[in-house]
Amino acid sequence: MKTSVAIIVTCVIFSTAKATLDITSEQKAKLDEHKDECKKQSGVNVEILKKLPEGEFPEDPKLKEFLLCVSKKTGFQNDAGEIQQAVIIEKLGKALKDPAKAKELTEKCTKQEGSPSEITYKFVICFYNNSSKHVVLV
Structure with a gap:
């Protein structure tokens, strides 16, 4: 189930994206649930989320x-905000149907610094920017 959630998170963070990831309807439903909870918790403007698939990522704290x-709900980051590379590689590998590409992208993109929210962003x-399908992980 955690794999499903992580894949869903990947799709949620980037499912508004142009590319489609290979997830089940159950995973998508769980991801939608996480997104709804996180929208309420963060107070993010829904219009900002609609623009993510087009590659618009404004510097917005919410x-x-x-x-x-x-990211936390999908297991990509732990409660302390630390990136969980192995989890991301496993879940993205399944969703992208390309474990090698998932590993390459994860290793490249997890070398970020800052606060947990800045790292996720x-x-x-x-x-x-580095996925050929322009997948938005949310």
């Missing part, structure tokens, strides 16, 4: 909190 919330942008 967006960063939303991304962190989803930078990771999402890096992943979007």
Whole structure:
């Protein structure tokens, strides 16, 4: 189930994206649930979220909190905000159907510094910019 949640998080963070990840309807439903909870918790403007698939990532504190919330709920980051590389590689590998690419992207994009929300924000942008399908992880 954790794998499903992580894949869902990946899709949520980047499912508004142009590319589709291979997830089940159950995973998508769980991801939607996480996104709804994180929208309420962060107070992020829904209009900002709609623009993520187009590669628009404004410097917005509420967006960063939303991304962190989803990342934690999917297991991409622990409660302390630390990136969980192995979890991301496993879940993205399945969702992208390309474990090697998932590992390459994860290793490249998890080398971020800052607060937990800043790290998540930078990771999402890096992943979007470096994935051939422009996948938005939220």
